[in-house]
Amino acid sequence: KQEVTQIPAALSVPEGENLVLNCSFTDSAIYNLQWFRQDPGKGLTSLLLIQSSQREQTSGRLNASLDKSSGRSTLYIAASQPGDSATYLCAVRNAGNMLTFGGGTRLMVKP
């Protein structure tokens, strides 16, 4: 059974810092990995999707990497802003159609 772990569970940084969120998964036979953000009381917003054959994806200040063999992904956020404050969720898709989610990292960027 796939298990997804995110570290740290919570992170507080001053505005402007670069930061890294970590995601690990136990079953490396994944189809893809997706990073989401969730704002309080809201649904999830997709940030980046990395196919199993890819090593990284970039969107603006966000860069996600994938090392499938070691079961790890990182989300790098450059020059963090208070508007980046949210919970960041990592999810993997194995055979079948379900996504398995990590517990999330709650990020607070202080002005």
Added chain:
Amino acid sequence: GAGVSQSPSNKVTEKGKDVELRCDPISGHTALYWYRQSLGQGLEFLIYFQGNSAPDKSGLPSDRFSAERTGGSVSTLTIQRTQQEDSAVYLCASSLGVLAGTGGETQYFGPGTRLLVL
């Protein structure tokens, strides 16, 4: 250009009652997913619809849970004889579907229905 919508946004019910939760996916999306987000449990998959194929029900926690998708669009998640442990946020997502190619797998989520069973 509307996103995924869900109704109601909040639902309070008494233990033992049935509830229906509705999801309107993004127009043209063939895949639809239901997830549940509980305190202390994280986000868990419930059920998946792809076009006219039989749904993947592998995540449904009990036979009190069922879902339909009419006409390949709107979906209803029904919980019969609700229990207090059913209290959670129920999230619906849609995607273009895996047959749409690489970009078709990104899931777009609705705002959720917050269910409280008293």
